[in-house]
Amino acid sequence: MDLDDDTAAVYRAMLDDHTRTVTDLSKALSLSRPRVRKALDRLADVALLQPAGADPMVLVPSPPRVGMARLVAEAEAELAVQAGRVAAVRSLMETMAAEHDAHLHREALVHHRTVEAVRDRLEELSLEARTECVSLNPGRAHKPDAMAASKPLNQRALERGVAIRAVYQDSFRHDPATLDYARWLTEIGGQARTMPEVPMLLVVVDREVALLPRVVGDPSQGAIEVRSPALVAALVEHVEMVWLLAEPFGDQRRREAPLTSATSRQLLQMLASGVTDESAARRLGLSTRTVRRLMSDFMTQTGATSRFQAGVEAARRGLLDARD
The missing domain is CATH 1.10.10.10 (Winged helix-like DNA-binding domain superfamily/Winged helix DNA-binding domain)
Incomplete structure (x- = not known):
């Protein structure tokens, strides 16, 4: 508890003359006698007034550094309690926020409505990936800026031990830039396969999160992020089936014998x-x-x-x- 104005004024008056009575202090400070008595009691409580010798009725001011040490200790203890409460509330807030986010991602579909938002999210997922990143890539060619942006991300992921697998449509072999990108990916440790028709655009990271187009066949409309374990598991099964059917990139294409x-x-x-x-x-x-x-x-x-x-x-x- 802090010293109020009455208590401080009475202490200073006692420093000037510790023999003053309640009546003397009341007159000198223009305070009522009850207010003076209350101030004297407070000074005694915090050890700013102590008995002089053997007579307990005679009080003298004690040094502030000694008498007020108790006030300082009380204030510090109160601050420590408040700090503990703040830390507890902050910890609870973070725990509840994490649970809220986990629930949101588990139950909801997150919409990324622009190509830029999708690329930003893919970059985040690439940096967070721990085990693998698998993609299905329909269409003939990939945009040069998209390939340029993904190169350093894929390289860093592979260096961290993340497995990268990509399935492309056979027709991409007619686009030199995409063909060069696939060759580069396989040369640095990634895997690529091709098939005549890739069913859909899809990215799955760590078998925990998947991105697929908001509008089938139109990636310019953004993507839907899926974190529901059941939905992601179904998409993983789809990806693995496509991967099984696809041909490893780099295999020599040959004319097949007649099916007699x-x-x-x-x-x-x-x-x-x-x-x-x-x-x-x-x-x-x-x-x-x-x-x-x-x-x-x-x-x-x-x-x-x-x-x-x-x-x-x-x-x-x-x-x-x-x-x-």
Whole structure:
């Protein structure tokens, strides 16, 4: 508790003459006797007035540095309590804000309504990425400024150990700038694949957040950011299926052999003996994508649950018999 004006005035008067009575102090300071007594009691409480010798009724002022040390200690203790309360409220505020943001991102779709906003968000996600960044890229060419902006981000992410995978449309091979970018990405450790038609524009980071167009086929309308675990998991499954069907960038393009019945029989025979899709594709002059499509058809036809089982079942049904 601070010293009020009455208490300070009485203390100063006692410094001038400690023998003054309540009546003397009342007259000298123009204060009522109750106010003087209250001030004297306060001075005694804070040890600014102490008994003189053995007579407790005779009080003399004590040095302020001694008597007011208690006031200072009380003020400091009060400040410490207030500081603790402020820290507690601030901690609670941050915890609740984090929970609010997590709930917002988990339940809501965040709209980024301009191309600039999408690029800014992609830059943030690239800097925050911990494990991987996967993208699907339809269309033939990418804008030069977008590729230039993403280069340093991708390089830093790869240096941090973040895996980068990108699926492009086959037609991008006709755009020199995009082709050079894909080559650069694979040379520094990224992975790129291509397929005839990429179904949609999509970016997934750390399997936790995804960005897709607000308007399908028109990226100029911005993007929707998705953080719902269920929705992101579904998009990840979609990405992995596309990745599985796509051809690794850099593989030599070759003219496929005709899909004759003999070719189909050879493929089934290879699968029955445990040959991989990639090996079968090389031997038959087909793309891995074509082999996988044929395998899917065979598995549907035979009701098999694995490639090896499909080959065995085809043999059991006589589908491997030599006939054209």
